[in-house]
Amino acid sequence: MIPADFYVHIEDASLAWIDVTEKLRGLNDGTSGESQIIPTVHLTFAADVDAEFTALLNPQINPSRARIRITDGALATYYLMEKQSGTVQKGLRYPTVTGRAWAGVLDNWRPLSYTWPEDMLCSAIAAQVAHRDVANQSGEVVGVVWQASLDPTIPGGRYKISKKRRRDIITELAEACAARVRVSANGRYLEVYDRPSRALTAAAVRNFTEALDLSYEMARVDEPANAVRVQGEVLNYTRPSLPVVRVTLVPGDIEADGSDQASAVARVYDSGGNPAQHKAIVDEAISAGSYTQIPVSGCFAVDGVWLNTGTQDSPVKGAKVAPTGFDASTITVPDNGTQLFIVSYTQAESVSWSSADVQRQIDGEAHATAGLLAVATSYAIGTVRGVYRATDTNRSGTNYYTGGSATAGGTSITLGISPGPAGTAVIVDYDQYEATPAVNISPATSLCDAEGKARTTVGAGTSVGTIAIVASALGQSGSANLSLTGDAVGALTVTADPQTIRAKQSATATTTFTGEACQTAADDDGHIYVAVDNLVTYCGSVLLSGWGNAPVLSWTNNAASGDYRIYLATSAPAGVAGSATYTGREIIDEADQTSDIIASVLTRAGSPVSDGTEVKFELLGATGGATLSAQQQTTSGGTASVTLTAGSVAQFEVLVTAGPYRARVAITVTDQPLAAEQTAGTSSGSVSSGNSDPEQTDDSQDQEPKLKLDEDEYVRSDGRICRLVLKDWEDADGNIRGRRQAVDCDGEPICGEDVLVDGEDSGSTDGEGYFRFSVTESGSHTVKIDGIETTFHVAAGGDMRWVPGSSDRWYEVCRDG
Structure with missing residues (x-):
């Protein structure tokens, strides 16, 4: 029979433990072999349990909590509840739930990329990676108890990881110290222990298959080892590639005046990555159903049409007919008194064009609730994706929008779950609503x-805004955004407020706090901890009065509430005085880690541009992981803004584009304390071609900083710095030909990218970034390369134009030294 001190409990939605021992029909828990680290549990219950009990077995309730507790005498082991299944035998249901020891939640967290810049013990690194949020040492945490004899110090900068699973990191550290990893007896934390050569241990599996039968087994295990738990089959296969459709618009901005136009080009690639090919349709017999209209599919060119003097099933070529016209679906011929034809034509892939809404993604917009179930947004709402506690930056907690609602175009959200009283700090993830402007696409x-x-x-239509132009072919779609602007942009000013911000906190220890007085306490689950005054990054043990040094299981940090706890492996009760020595760091106000990037966009007359004018934001340089709240915004009252959030220490720029204007503002991210009053940095923009006025056409030869010309610079005798540039020339057809070099923001050539000049294909850039062009007239021309659009100038004549027959193909471009 089941021992009197053996119990199974399941936690319900109210966090109360429900005894389910009497309903248990079968139990299997532990590990299935010496190669498994994380124990599992399988519980099968009596036939046809009531509906209320079945609801208790729902694994969606508090999925990250340990909801299964198995008590065997003095030992209680905790498991996650991860899956519900069951069987039906003779018409009776036998529900089953399965799960892993709670420490297995570590495997659910995203892989980690990190570098420890300071000297650190192996045990400290292992404990730090066992926090869900490593950078802030907060969120869920799985304790790591280092019992291994070896615990060496790894020099700063030596240990780097890239996209590595947390338990893999801990295992790697343990193996370097001749140790292994196992789960504690209660299932709540990991233990790193010295690797024994041989051991006699209890079997990993206990089975209760019948209430009156119980079996045990003792097994000798050589080199006991635990390894990665496999949840399912791992398949090794190659995913086939899909066709790709890429769309380019030239220009990317047009005026919403009802007459302006943009050219759209769709590049269609098949599943092999090759451009869509033409097909030759040879001698296809067609029963037209008409004397003059022959139906075809994707007709790009007609190679020949003949009368069919036979039948549809047995065609015979008769007289050849000269078509009078054709389009993609029809070939038109004169009336020859027959509906039977034989046709040869070139078939091309058809591309259909359409337009679609553009919704801008906004993540982490901070607000305070206006009521138990109410919160507002800064912009009109398209779709709400989630509302979370302000401290839940990983979105691992409750989504309070579940079951809620919001009206498109409004700024009010009704939550489905209350996060707390009015004034609770939350963050909102949503897509901004934007009325789609009308456009006319021809041909469709x-x-x-x-x-x-x-x-x-x-x-263009007459409404200002942004719209996606979509091309569809081969079952796939591609799109590009087209901005319809109101009044022409005449000035752009960008402000970063402040210009210097604090870096995000890292997990490295910066300060040692020695002998801080503390006292043991018990949390709601009865676990013993001591509260300390500073954010904790590492602690090995805490000295308790009368109890000695208590090993540390884990630590938790809640900067929002100022609650910093060190959990202990001790049998000491609450209320015992202690002394904690640990490493930690100062707490930085999150407001110091952000900067508002504000763009002010005016017309040439100095008034704000039309609302809805698109402004684009981009980070340039080594950003250290900094992020923008949005890549683009539309103006309201002539301004558009985004929030920049710091990463690590760095210096970089924010590039802002509005119409033909661009402006940059410098950002400094530092780990030093900030001055009491921070200053804002402001930068004025210029048009992207380098001209001071987009209407100005300047024949100056050094007005093209974005399209530099070739040859190395040299210092002329008068001190000016010069270079030789290949002249443009006019061919026999009267077209002006030449070449230009495209470089990126760091001055590096842009190589191997498709080029559109005035909306027409102009080949691609070569290995040095040069592209060649042929235009019909001088003046300003538009070029689009790798999503970057700018202009370049072609002179009407003079020193920049080569005359065929002359020997001088180069001219000199100089600047002051």
């Missing part, structure tokens, strides 16, 4: 040419 369907490119024209 076009065919790919021999290079797999299809074209159409997009005509």
Whole structure:
């Protein structure tokens, strides 16, 4: 029979433990072999339990809590509840739940990429990676008790990990110290222990298959080892690639005046990565159903049409007919008194064009609730993705929007779950609503040419905003955003407030706090801890009066509430005085880690541009992991803004684009304390071609900083710095030909990218970043390369134009030294 001191409890939604021992039909818990680290549990219950009990077995309730507790005498072991299944035998249901020891929650967390810049013990690193949020040493934590004899110090900068699982890191550290990893007897934490050569241990599996039968087994285990738990089959296969459709718009911004236009080009690639190919349809017999209209599919060119003097099933070529016209779906011929034809034509892939809404993703917008179930947003709502506690930066806790609602275009959210009283700090993830401006796409369907490119024209409506132009072919779609602007942009000013911000805190220990007085306490689950005054990054043990040094299981940090705890492996009760020596760090106000990037956009007359004008934001340089709250915003009252959040220490720039204007503002991220009053940095923009006025056409030869010309610079005798530049020339057809070099923001050539000049294909850049062009007239021309759009100038004549027959193909471009 089941021992009198053996119990199984399951935690319900109210966090109360429910005794289910009497309903238990079968139990299997432990590990299935010496290669398994994380124990598992399988509970099978009596036939046809009531509906209320079945609801208790729902694994979706508090999925990250230990909801299964198995008590065997003085030992209680805790498991996650992860899966519900069951069997039906003779019409009766036998529900089953399965799960892993709670310490296995470590495997659910995302892989970690990190570098420890300071000297640190192996045990300290193992304990730190067992926190869900390593950078802030907060969130869920699995304790790591280091029992191994070896615990060496790893020099700073020597230990780097990239996208590595947490338990793999701990295992790697343990193996380097001739140790192994196992789960504690209560299932709540990991233990790193010296690897024995041989051991006699209890079997990993206990089975209760019948209430009156119980079996045990003692097994000799050589080199006891535990390894990764496999949840399911791992398949080794190669995922086939899918066709790809890429869309380019030139220009990317047009005026919402009802007449402005943009050219759209779709590049269609098949599943092999090759441009969509033409097909030759040879001698296809067609029963047209008409004397003059022959139906075809994707007709790019007609190779020949003949009368069919036979039948549809047995065609015979008759007289050849000259078509009078054709389009993608029809070939038109003169009336020859028959509906039977034989046709040869070139078939191309058809691309269909459409427009779609553009929704801007906003993540982590901070607010305070206006009521138990109410919160507002800063922008109009398209779709709400989640509302979380302000401290839940990993989105691992409750989504309070579950079951809630919001009206599109409004700024009010009704929550489905209350996060607390009015004024509770929350963060909101949502997509911003934006009314879609109307455009006219003609043609709505076009065919790919021999290079797999299809074209159409997009005509502007009269509404300001951003719209996605979508091309669909081969079952796939691609899109590019088109901005419809109001009043022409005449000035751009960008402000970063403040310009210097604090770096995000790392997990490295910076300060040692020695002998801090503390007192043991018990949390709601009865676990013993001591509260300390500072954020903890490492602690090995705490000295308790009358109890000696208590090993540390883990530590938790809640900077929002100022609650810093060190959990202990001790049988001491609450109220025991102690002394804690630990490493920690100062607490930085999160407000010091952000900067508002504000763009002010004006017309040439100095008034704010039309609301809805698109402004783009981009980070340049080594950002140290800094992020922007959005990549683009639209203006309201002439301004648009985003929030920059710091990463690690760095210096970089924010590039802001509005129409033809660009501006940069420098950002400094430091780990030093900030001054009491921080200053804002402001930068004015210029047009992306380098001209001071987008309407100005300047023949100056050094007005093209974004399209630099080749050859090394040299110092002329007068002190000016010069270079030789290849001249443009005019060919026999009267077209102006030449070449330009495209470089990125760091001055590096942009190589191997497709080039569009004035919306037409102009090949691609070569290994040095050069592209070649052919235009019909001088003046300013538009080029788009790798998503970057700018202009370059072609002079009408003079020193920049080569005359065929002359020997001088180069001219000199100089600047002051």
